[in-house]
Amino acid sequence: MMAASAALALALWLLLPPVRVGGAGPPPIQDGEFTFLLPAGRKQCFYQSAPANASLEAEYQVIGGAGLDVDFTLESPQGVLLVSESRKADGVHTVEPTEAGDYKLCFDNSFSTISEKLVFFELIFDSLQDDEELEGWAEAVEPEEMLDVKMEDIKESIETTRTRLERSIQMLTLLRAFEARDRNLQEGNLERVNFWSAVNVAVLLLVAVLQVCTLKRFFQDKRPVPT
Helix, strand or coil, X not given: CHHHHHHHHHHXXXXXXXXXXXXXXXXXXXXXXXXXXXXXXXXXXXXXXXXXXXXXXXEEXXXXXXXXXXXXXXXXXXXXXXXXXXXXXXXXXXXXCCCCEEEEXXXXXXXXCCCCEEEEEEEEEECCCHHHHHHHHHHCCCHHHHCXXXXXXXXXXXXXXXXXXXXXXXXXXXXXXXXXXXXXXXXXXXXHHHHHHHHHHHHHHHHHHHHHHHHHHHHCCCCCCCC
């Protein structure tokens, strides 16, 4: 039994690929989006790693809460204040070229003592390494395999399609944020309309009851009944 277990373990060790301990580079920086709830009187900061000599686009939007506004700051990895905005509902800022390190994004709701805010923000990276990746597969194709289509035309078409797809995804995300903000605004208006409508109905009923009681009192016979 022990011999069989040892043989099975040895076979699995020989079949499995070796695990790379060193030499694996850092994971590529990817675009990201995040929606969070910012409490009243609080400040929330986020850190995003960025490569060197790239383009970073930071976009935020307040989609819920009274006033739909928030304070926003963006700092470089060296602690330099790049963007500072006060009481804004949305904003789009681009950093180019970027520095290697962690960028700091802060959303401040300290000016509000009651209302919490629902904030959406998106980070979009445009790395300069994409052209090098396209060159890799282009060099592997022999000239006689291109037929009648030039390789440069194919590369330009692929790059254009990729850019348009990325922009479409960004626009769809932005439209979802706008839709969420408008829905929250309409739901808040609906709650206020329903509340004041109920108050008006209650006042009307109270006035009607008071009028009926008053009219009854006017027509009551107050003369004493003879004995």
